[in-house]
Amino acid sequence: MQHFPFCPNPACVWHTQAPTTAWAHAKGSYHTKAFGRVQRYQCPRCHTTFSSQTFHLSYYLKHPIPLDPLLSRFLNGESLRAISRALSLSLCLISNRLERLSRQAIGLHSRILAHTRLSDDICIDGFVAFEGSQFFPSDIPIALTAHSQFVIDLSHASHRRAGTMTPAQKMKALRLYRYTALEHGALERAFREPLLTALRLAPPRPDHPFVLITDENPHYPRVLSSLPQWHNQTPQHRLVHWTVWSKLPRTVSNPLFASNYIDREIRKDLAHYHRETTCFPRNVAAAMLRLSLYLFTHNYLKPFRIAHPSPFSSHAHAAHIPLSWISSFAHELTCGTRLFVSHLSLSPSMHRTWMKAWKTPGKHHPDSIPRFAVA
Ligand SMILES: [Zn+2]
Numbered sequence: 001m002q003h004f005p006f007c008p009n010p011a012c013v014w015h016t017q018a019p020t021t022a023w024a025h026a027k028g029s030y031h032t033k034a035f036g037r038v039q040r041y042q043c044p045r046c047h048t049t050f051s052s053q054t055f056h057l058s059y060y061l062k063h064p065i066p067l068d069p070l071l072s073r074f075l076n077g078e079s080l081r082a083i084s085r086a087l088s089l090s091l092c093l094i095s096n097r098l099e100r101l102s103r104q105a106i107g108l109h110s111r112i113l114a115h116t117r118l119s120d121d122i123c124i125d126g127f128v129a130f131e132g133s134q135f136f137p138s139d140i141p142i143a144l145t146a147h148s149q150f151v152i153d154l155s156h157a158s159h160r161r162a163g164t165m166t167p168a169q170k171m172k173a174l175r176l177y178r179y180t181a182l183e184h185g186a187l188e189r190a191f192r193e194p195l196l197t198a199l200r201l202a203p204p205r206p207d208h209p210f211v212l213i214t215d216e217n218p219h220y221p222r223v224l225s226s227l228p229q230w231h232n233q234t235p236q237h238r239l240v241h242w243t244v245w246s247k248l249p250r251t252v253s254n255p256l257f258a259s260n261y262i263d264r265e266i267r268k269d270l271a272h273y274h275r276e277t278t279c280f281p282r283n284v285a286a287a288m289l290r291l292s293l294y295l296f297t298h299n300y301l302k303p304f305r306i307a308h309p310s311p312f313s314s315h316a317h318a319a320h321i322p323l324s325w326i327s328s329f330a331h332e333l334t335c336g337t338r339l340f341v342s343h344l345s346l347s348p349s350m351h352r353t354w355m356k357a358w359k360t361p362g363k364h365h366p367d368s369i370p371r372f373a374v375a
Pocket residue numbers: 007008009012013014015043044045046047048
């Protein structure tokens with residue numbers, strides 16, 4: 001009899017901890033074109049039926065495809081339509097598989113973070129993009145370690161367009177902003193979320209304060225000074241905010257190098273963030289899923305340095321994440337068992353990304369999410 005680690009029903013007591021012996025009862029089978037004969041099982045505790053497919057990344061699929069070539073094309077700058085043409089697969093199928101990979105990457109990253117403490121300084125800067133319309137630019141603060149460029153967390157805020165506009169653009173902006181409500185205080189919230197994750201992972205210690213490196217954005221000191229961690233500082237637990245002049249050359253010696261580096265990598269590698277592209281994202285929730293997939297694979301799959309040889313194989317390795325966890329991420333991402341959100345401890349922004357709960361300005365209906373992804 002096949003052994004399953006837990007019952008897939010989130011309401012069952014065996015969902016969190018199942019017996020160590022084989023507990024699932026065989027209950028018939030059915031035939032599928034994609035997987036042949038599939039054996040069904042039943043949980044004796046809650047009577048929910050399921051199959052081995054329930055725990056697989058390809059759960060609910062009618063057309064499984066190898067995920068490695070798809071991931072490689074996505075991470076190397078091909079747009080979704082280019083991938084669709086090259087692999088002769090529909091755009092919907094490509095988007096669906098990337099969504100599954102994104103959730104898997106978020107889950108694996110959060111599992112590693114749950115057992116990680118970082119000792120590096122933290123850089124946070126907002127990546128500037130837009131989804132749907134340039135009248136609704138977005139600020140995507142990304143928290144990462146200063147010396148190992150290990151991405152910790154990211155968030156998102158849509159806001160109004162600023163800067164010079166022609167009279168026609170001003171009229172259009174007025175019309176759009178009259179009918180589109182944007183979240184109040186979104187920029188502050190978007191900065192606070194990755195900052196709190198970073199504070200949890202790299203808390204101030206008696207021998208090293210928590211060092212936050214940012215540019216001179218006026219929101220940042222305001223948010224930082226509103227945190228209880230800022231008010232409750234002691235000589236043993238100090239928080240340091242280091243602001244960097246934005247006109248400093250963007251070299252390796254710039255204290256904000258990690259943020260400048262990740263901005264450049266995103267612009268270079270992701271088709272929908274190239275300059276002047278026509279492949280720009282149309283939906284915030286889908287864009288955040290794909291950006292999370294890119295950033296978390298950057299941590300574990302991308303070499304730390306190419307031009308100058310380094311003792312570290314990846315950014316996660318440079319951040320002192322054990323090599324066995326890094327190789328487990330690489331394997332589990334495309335070939336592992338499906339992760340259940342109820343088993344993960346996600347940060348608020350990662351949870352919003354998983355649930356596709358980011359709101360696209362001007363879009364009135366929430367994004368749909370498969371029922372199994374909510375379990
Ligand atoms: Zn059960």
